[in-house]
Amino acid sequence: SKELFTSTFATVQENFKDVFQRLFEGGRAELILIDEGDVLESGIEIVARPPGKRLQSVSLLSGGEKALTAIALLFALFMVKPSPFCLLDEIDAPLDDVNTGRFIHLLKEFAKRTQFIMITHSKVSMEIADVIYGVTMQEAGVSKIISTKFKEGAPEGAPVS
Amino acid sequence: SKELFTSTFATVQENFKDVFQRLFEGGRAELILIDEGDVLESGIEIVARPPGKRLQSVSLLSGGEKALTAIALLFALFMVKPSPFCLLDEIDAPLDDVNTGRFIHLLKEFAKRTQFIMITHSKVSMEIADVIYGVTMQEAGVSKIISTKFKEGAPEGAPVS
Amino acid sequence: MYLKKLEINGFKSFADKTELLFEPGITSVVGPNGCGKTNVADSVRWVMGEQSAKGLRASEMTDVIFNGTDSRKASSMAEVTLTLSNEDKSLPLEYDEISITRRVYRSGESEYLINKAIARLKDVKELFMGTGLGISAYSVMAQGQMDQIVTSKPVERRAIFEEAA
Amino acid sequence: MYLKKLEINGFKSFADKTELLFEPGITSVVGPNGCGKTNVADSVRWVMGEQSAKGLRASEMTDVIFNGTDSRKASSMAEVTLTLSNEDKSLPLEYDEISITRRVYRSGESEYLINKAIARLKDVKELFMGTGLGISAYSVMAQGQMDQIVTSKPVERRAIFEEAA
Numbered sequence: 001s002k003e004l005f006t007s008t009f010a011t012v013q014e015n016f017k018d019v020f021q022r023l024f025e026g027g028r029a030e031l032i033l034i035d036e037g038d039v040l041e042s043g044i045e046i047v048a049r050p051p052g053k054r055l056q057s058v059s060l061l062s063g064g065e066k067a068l069t070a071i072a073l074l075f076a077l078f079m080v081k082p083s084p085f086c087l088l089d090e091i092d093a094p095l096d097d098v099n100t101g102r103f104i105h106l107l108k109e110f111a112k113r114t115q116f117i118m119i120t121h122s123k124v125s126m127e128i129a130d131v132i133y134g135v136t137m138q139e140a141g142v143s144k145i146i147s148t149k150f151k152e153g154a155p156e157g158a159p160v161s
Numbered sequence: 162s163k164e165l166f167t168s169t170f171a172t173v174q175e176n177f178k179d180v181f182q183r184l185f186e187g188g189r190a191e192l193i194l195i196d197e198g199d200v201l202e203s204g205i206e207i208v209a210r211p212p213g214k215r216l217q218s219v220s221l222l223s224g225g226e227k228a229l230t231a232i233a234l235l236f237a238l239f240m241v242k243p244s245p246f247c248l249l250d251e252i253d254a255p256l257d258d259v260n261t262g263r264f265i266h267l268l269k270e271f272a273k274r275t276q277f278i279m280i281t282h283s284k285v286s287m288e289i290a291d292v293i294y295g296v297t298m299q300e301a302g303v304s305k306i307i308s309t310k311f312k313e314g315a316p317e318g319a320p321v322s
Numbered sequence: 323m324y325l326k327k328l329e330i331n332g333f334k335s336f337a338d339k340t341e342l343l344f345e346p347g348i349t350s351v352v353g354p355n356g357c358g359k360t361n362v363a364d365s366v367r368w369v370m371g372e373q374s375a376k377g378l379r380a381s382e383m384t385d386v387i388f389n390g391t392d393s394r395k396a397s398s399m400a401e402v403t404l405t406l407s408n409e410d411k412s413l414p415l416e417y418d419e420i421s422i423t424r425r426v427y428r429s430g431e432s433e434y435l436i437n438k439a440i441a442r443l444k445d446v447k448e449l450f451m452g453t454g455l456g457i458s459a460y461s462v463m464a465q466g467q468m469d470q471i472v473t474s475k476p477v478e479r480r481a482i483f484e485e486a487a
Numbered sequence: 488m489y490l491k492k493l494e495i496n497g498f499k500s501f502a503d504k505t506e507l508l509f510e511p512g513i514t515s516v517v518g519p520n521g522c523g524k525t526n527v528a529d530s531v532r533w534v535m536g537e538q539s540a541k542g543l544r545a546s547e548m549t550d551v552i553f554n555g556t557d558s559r560k561a562s563s564m565a566e567v568t569l570t571l572s573n574e575d576k577s578l579p580l581e582y583d584e585i586s587i588t589r590r591v592y593r594s595g596e597s598e599y600l601i602n603k604a605i606a607r608l609k610d611v612k613e614l615f616m617g618t619g620l621g622i623s624a625y626s627v628m629a630q631g632q633m634d635q636i637v638t639s640k641p642v643e644r645r646a647i648f649e650e651a652a
């Protein structure tokens with residue numbers, strides 16, 4: 001219905017502005033309905049300006065800036081109706097260490113109410129995990145899991161199966 | 162012409178098989194003309210099997226395995242008519258440290274005849290560089306370059322402009 | 323409610339029965355290229371009702387059954403069980419724990435179970451509805467698909483929105 | 488033949504005249520997200536004759552002119568010069584060094600120069616032909632486009648082949 005979309009969209013707009021500024025430590029971003037008169041069909045435009053830079057088309061943003069903007073938008077959508085758990089598959093891959101740090105700082109906050117399972121290659125990201133599962137293929141073509149708990153004291157590697 | 166395509170394709174097929182096996186340290190890959198009877202229009206299929214795994218559609222390969230297969234194919238094509246220089250923009254991003262090591266080992270060999278300019282975030286990749294250029298944005302929105310030579314002795318940081 | 327356990331057996335590269343236990347907070351999954359991490363994410367989407375083989379990188383659903391190696395025979399079926407805690411009763415059942423199982427056989431036949439009792443896909447979908455766990459509610463953010471939401475055309479982006487809202 | 492020097496002035500984030508010197512072997516370009524590394528790659532493709540604004544992430548060609556910041560005015564033009572060594576005479580000119588310059592003005596007007604003499608795009612293309620330096624011969628392998636060659640349909644992959652062969 002028109003009211004449902006309009007109110008949801010307004011919430012996502014607010015969330016997106018906010019999360020973007022937290023991830024970029026400044027700058028500004030907006031979600032815009034291209035055709036305000038046709039709420040049920042209108043396309044949605046993104047405008048994003050990293051701090052200190054001038055506003056341009058999002059296409060000119062760098063690989064890492066696009067990834068960080070996408071993360072801001074996905075979390076803005078997620079916040080509308082948060083799932084109890086959320087699986088992230090290498091969404092931090094294009095981010096440098098500084099941006100990865102800002103991303104996981106945000107994640108730690110969301111993690112108070114949502115359980116996150118984060119697949120990553122980044123050592124910076126692994127640092128905030130409470131538990132780490134290592135997946136290995138000692139035997140070619142067959143996956144095995146080893147868990148390493150970190151929450152209390154020294155890690156212990158123990159095959160889980 | 163038909164002969165030109167057929168001989169070029171045969172060369173790429175050979176190169177691809179070879180480079181794939183060097184990057185994966187085993188396994189097997191093929192390039193296949195779907196319609197052998199219609200050489201000038203036929204689509205091209207890729208078949209790739211990492212070592213120890215059974216043959217399946219390339220779609221089931223992992224992100225890193227697809228990236229390594231793409232690198233093998235791009236170098237197979239490149240070898241047909243090598244440019245004097247080649248610019249690589251973060252093509253090692255999806256690779257773990259072991260695969261990055263195999264990739265740069267191959268690159269070192271190609272570098273005897275081709276000059277490579279490699280944009281990367283990976284510390285493993287940076288290690289084979291003869292010269293490193295750092296790009297910075299001390300002043301917001303304005304790029305500056307600092308060069309660090311490595312070939313002879315200690316690195317020296319010097320603004321280039 | 324939270325995810326307590328994931329059991330993967332015969333699904334993709336998980337030839338042997340594998341169990342992952344989860345706690346609230348952040349769990350990291352790590353390992354080299356091709357070792358099976360995204361396959362873990364695929365198993366979660368699959369047990370939650372993913373209908374598109376393409377969405378799991380496969381051509382047909384039976385492609386997700388472990389298909390053997392030089393030293394191992396292929397499996398005859400794939401089975402994944404997801405166990406959720408329901409202590410806060412956010413799911414409309416009296417149990418403290420809810421487990422959802424999905425199986426697929428070489429014939430292509432598929433089975434769903436809720437707490438070990440045969441159920442239909444429809445029952446599984448109804449169970450998740452309203453708790454934000456349907457696979458269209460961003461409970462899985464996939465490798466390599468993040469870029470699309472920023473680079474896609476306004477109309478395509480609209481479609482992504484509609485799925486979430 | 489090899490790449491000796493790249494001079495970037497007013498192109499994208501390179502507001503000030505910037506010079507990179509190259510030697511045979513491997514040169515690495517590093518730095519944080521958004522600092523200008525891919526812009527360096529774009530400047531090379533551009534000076535070699537890239538005609539598609541979209542291929543440079545822009546909507547129109549004038550988008551590649553430095554467009555200012557809070558403390559800097561926008562540039563009125565973008566200029567990139569690529570200098571190649573020609574000691575082995577692989578390019579059909581008697582010079583030991585060949586430099587190719589491209590400029591674009593806010594009006595959209597574009598200029599090419601070969602060794603500081605006005606030339607046409609056609610001349611630049613002929614110069615590169617046969618030495619494997621045209622932009623379709625994989626002299627630039629781009630971020631995020633590697634996946635496509637493996638995941639695309641057979642007919643699309645054919646198109647990529649035709650460009651290289």
Ligand SMILES: Nc1ncnc2c1ncn2[C@@H]1O[C@H](COP(=O)(O)OP(=O)(O)OP(=O)(O)O)[C@@H](O)[C@H]1O
Nearest residue numbers: 223224225334355356357358359360361387388389
């Ligand atoms: N039905 C199947 N049977 C056996 N192996 C399979 C099956 N389906 C997929 N695989 C294997 O699983 C591997 C891919 O695993 P996955 O995508 O989980 O890797 P990953 O850990 O995410 O790696 P990356 O870090 O590169 O993304 C492939 O090598 C593929 O051959």
Ligand SMILES: Nc1ncnc2c1ncn2[C@@H]1O[C@H](COP(=O)(O)OP(=O)(O)OP(=O)(O)O)[C@@H](O)[C@H]1O
Nearest residue numbers: 062063064499520521522523524525526552553554
């Ligand atoms: N015409 C222009 N004027 C000023 N700045 C521009 C212009 N065009 C692009 N930029 C800026 O250049 C930046 C992108 O640079 P680039 O793509 O080279 O980053 P990068 O170093 O490759 O980063 P990453 O590691 O994230 O890929 C963007 O922030 C963009 O705003």
Ligand SMILES: [Mg+2]
Nearest residue numbers: 223224360465
């Ligand atoms: Mg993966």
Ligand SMILES: [Mg+2]
Nearest residue numbers: 062063525630
């Ligand atoms: Mg880049």
